[in-house]
Amino acid sequence: MFSNKQITTFVYDTxxxxxxxxxxxxxxxxxxxxxxxxxxxxxxxxxxxxxxxxKDSKILKxxxxxxxxxxxxxxxxxxxxxxxxxxxxxxSSTRFxxxxxxxxxxxxxxxxxxxxxINASPLEQxxxxxxxxxxxxxxxxxxxxxxxxxxxxxxxxxxxxxxxFFNGLCALASVNxxxxxxxxxxxxxxxxxxxxxxxxxxxHLLIEYxxxxxxxxxxxxxxxEAFASRAFVVVNYLQLRQMAHNVYVTRAKSKxxxxxxxxxxIYIWVRKPFTGVKNIxxxxxxxxxxxxxxTISDETVYNNLTENDVINLLxxxxxxxxxxxxxxxxxxxxx
Numbered sequence: 001m002f003s004n005k006q007i008t009t010f011v012y013d014t015x016x017x018x019x020x021x022x023x024x025x026x027x028x029x030x031x032x033x034x035x036x037x038x039x040x041x042x043x044x045x046x047x048x049x050x051x052x053x054x055k056d057s058k059i060l061k062x063x064x065x066x067x068x069x070x071x072x073x074x075x076x077x078x079x080x081x082x083x084x085x086x087x088x089x090x091x092s093s094t095r096f097x098x099x100x101x102x103x104x105x106x107x108x109x110x111x112x113x114x115x116x117x118i119n120a121s122p123l124e125q126x127x128x129x130x131x132x133x134x135x136x137x138x139x140x141x142x143x144x145x146x147x148x149x150x151x152x153x154x155x156x157x158x159x160x161x162x163x164x165f166f167n168g169l170c171a172l173a174s175v176n177x178x179x180x181x182x183x184x185x186x187x188x189x190x191x192x193x194x195x196x197x198x199x200x201x202x203x204h205l206l207i208e209y210x211x212x213x214x215x216x217x218x219x220x221x222x223x224x225e226a227f228a229s230r231a232f233v234v235v236n237y238l239q240l241r242q243m244a245h246n247v248y249v250t251r252a253k254s255k256x257x258x259x260x261x262x263x264x265x266i267y268i269w270v271r272k273p274f275t276g277v278k279n280i281x282x283x284x285x286x287x288x289x290x291x292x293x294x295t296i297s298d299e300t301v302y303n304n305l306t307e308n309d310v311i312n313l314l315x316x317x318x319x320x321x322x323x324x325x326x327x328x329x330x331x332x333x334x335x
Contacts (some may be wrong), residue, residue, distance in 0.1 A: 048121070065292065
């Protein structure tokens, strides 16, 4: 499984995928083991900007099961985000990018020029970055290859809690170099099983939720390639239209009390663009916030936050764009 290199290479094939996982049992897969072990080793040698210390967590009262976490260290110690001014912004070799990582920041390789590295300012346990084609210096514009690979990484885990997410340009991306986030979020989240509405073949609508968007389910497709390809049609259309967007990949199940996670969902949100340098002390709705996971740095904001605050925030950044693109995208998908 591992080769004798200074940076380990993790090798896998399709037989290593876990299409069904249990909510009550966590037998680590080989991928879980190497990810968690190398992440812990990086933490022990103080590679991160801070030791992850979530001061408090709570589920906000209400129907949407919003998770709020107090993490003041992230705002205080994280790297200053890059100024993003366009959804088509080019990669810049002079700004921070992932070719400048130290060896201590690289956890392991997965072949084909793909790398797993730490997120130096973690949100949750084992929060890391999947860097597809790292040395090609691609901007933070999703490729179909990176989407397919990140789905595979999620399926390599034997944990229901491993999630993947993508902040596009002008959608709260902090670095303009192609990357996905991975982390373990061990809270049952509403979007694992919320009802979704039919739209066009292979694509559903997320309607009964403050952040309206698009959803695809692996169970609707014959294989991972078809799943990723259909999802990428949606994402690529938003990219061509230069519309800001966020994407989240999560294990899914039929209803809240199901013990088996037997599906994977991809959520795609089109949203109001955010340009410039983000204020890292404010609540900024990136992809995790759209999914219902809020990281908050200010204790007063955390203590006073209500579900209505979150509803208004998510509605404000997604509703108008969703309504603008919904019929237009349907015509594209039906061709």
